[in-house]
Amino acid sequence: xxxxxxxxxxxxxxxxxxxxxxxxVTRERIERAARASFAERGWAGTSLRGIARDVGVDAALVHYxxxxxxxxxxxxxxxxxxxxxxxxxxxxxxxxxRGEAVARNLVWTWSQPEIRDVLSSIxxxxxxxxxxxxxxxxLVTLSLLPxxxxxxxxxxxxxxxxxxxxxxxxxxxxxxxxxxxxLASLPDEDLVALLAPTIQRYLTDPxx
Amino acid sequence: xxxxxxxxxxxxxxxxxxxxxxxxVTRERIERAARASFAERGWAGTSLRGIARDVGVDAALVHYxxxxxxxxxxxxxxxxxxxxxxxxxxxxxxxxxRGEAVARNLVWTWSQPEIRDVLSSIxxxxxxxxxxxxxxxxLVTLSLLPxxxxxxxxxxxxxxxxxxxxxxxxxxxxxxxxxxxxLASLPDEDLVALLAPTIQRYLTDPxx
Numbered sequence: 451x452x453x454x455x456x457x458x459x460x461x462x463x464x465x466x467x468x469x470x471x472x473x474x475v476t477r478e479r480i481e482r483a484a485r486a487s488f489a490e491r492g493w494a495g496t497s498l499r500g501i502a503r504d505v506g507v508d509a510a511l512v513h514y515x516x517x518x519x520x521x522x523x524x525x526x527x528x529x530x531x532x533x534x535x536x537x538x539x540x541x542x543x544x545x546x547x548r549g550e551a552v553a554r555n556l557v558w559t560w561s562q563p564e565i566r567d568v569l570s571s572i573x574x575x576x577x578x579x580x581x582x583x584x585x586x587x588x589l590v591t592l593s594l595l596p597x598x599x600x601x602x603x604x605x606x607x608x609x610x611x612x613x614x615x616x617x618x619x620x621x622x623x624x625x626x627x628x629x630x631x632x633l634a635s636l637p638d639e640d641l642v643a644l645l646a647p648t649i650q651r652y653l654t655d656p657x658x
Numbered sequence: 659x660x661x662x663x664x665x666x667x668x669x670x671x672x673x674x675x676x677x678x679x680x681x682x683v684t685r686e687r688i689e690r691a692a693r694a695s696f697a698e699r700g701w702a703g704t705s706l707r708g709i710a711r712d713v714g715v716d717a718a719l720v721h722y723x724x725x726x727x728x729x730x731x732x733x734x735x736x737x738x739x740x741x742x743x744x745x746x747x748x749x750x751x752x753x754x755x756r757g758e759a760v761a762r763n764l765v766w767t768w769s770q771p772e773i774r775d776v777l778s779s780i781x782x783x784x785x786x787x788x789x790x791x792x793x794x795x796x797l798v799t800l801s802l803l804p805x806x807x808x809x810x811x812x813x814x815x816x817x818x819x820x821x822x823x824x825x826x827x828x829x830x831x832x833x834x835x836x837x838x839x840x841l842a843s844l845p846d847e848d849l850v851a852l853l854a855p856t857i858q859r860y861l862t863d864p865x866x
Contacts, residue, residue: 494701608840609841609844613852615838619832620823627791628795640865644865651855657852
């Protein structure tokens with residue numbers, strides 16, 4: 451199969467092969483297939499060649515966008531900025547209703563295909579692969595905890611934020627990744643009602 | 659390297675090669691090395707050959723005890739019966755103090771090297787590998803949830819048990835696997851004090 455290619459910035463050099471169609475669309479299709487593959491078959495079961503097959507393009511085209519499996523994993527495990535933005539917005543909710551706002555935001559997060567796919571990729575590879583594990587640790591430490599803790603004003607706000615994170619990560623694992631029943635089928639409103647007081651307590655109760 | 663082997667049941671057939679020393683000890687050393695390898699290098703980075711190298715024995719000896727990497731993973735991701743026993747014991751605590759008993763049992767669980775190693779292996783490979791994911795799902799569904807729910811008497815005891823499991827799994831991930839700070843260094847007593855009311859609420863508060 452002959453492929454025309456252009457550099458991702460749209461430039462093309464003489465003799466280079468340019469992909470047919472919109473490069474952005476192709477890149478997006480590759481990333482989508484990669485997320486599905488990492489989520490379903492894991493790091494070990496994913497190959498650039500297999501992803502090319504899933505998308506129906508030549509492996510050279512996948513290599514054109516992503517120099518290695520590592521680069522591809524990196525690209526598909528970077529959460530969309532809207533997600534961290536939503537967490538920050540949540541933490542502007544009035545203190546008394548913030549537990550519920552955080553719980554609602556978890557449900558919203560996992561209802562958004564683009565955020566859900568990335569978080570699934572991270573959680574499904576993180577516990578396992580040292581590279582992604584470090585990425586999840588950084589994500590929690592540098593993004594999630596500060597975003598949750600931003601509006602808290604005591605010295606131990608990171609303890610509060612990490613207890614909240616532990617509850618959110620645990621629900622994500624059991625409900626969305628492992629799909630353990632009855633948690634997987636629990637109506638969103640029931641989950642919010644169960645989670646909100648837990649998170650509220652971690653936010654505002656006196657610490658031990 | 660020449661190896662003498664005996665069948666794991668201690669019998670030996672003519673012409674078979676028998677491992678030197680106590681077979682139980684060798685098997686245990688292989689399992690310990692396998693757990694460390696699965697935990698550190700994951701499924702993809704683990705091989706029977708590499709484990710043989712870690713233990714300092716011939717690969718044939720590892721193959722003698724475990725027919726495949728799958729069989730080895732299976733063996734090292736089966737939690738010790740003491741663990742489920744401890745959960746059942748915990749749930750015989752008086753209802754009012756059961757939240758604290760469950761929280762204390764989590765801390766105890768992760769202080770026991772043999773239980774911790776197995777649970778780490780499961781959590782570190784479960785999110786990723788379909789085989790172990792199914793094993794973790796079964797572990798939660800068939801063992802953890804019933805053990806937690808055993809002494810609860812309403813129809814929705816599995817909802818309660820799965821919310822508790824979500825909090826326990828989340829803390830295990832962040833504190834013990836990813837070692838996110840400040841959760842990783844939080845004194846056990848503080849963690850118990852933070853967790854106990856959450857678990858107590860999931861056990862006894864009216865459900866939505």
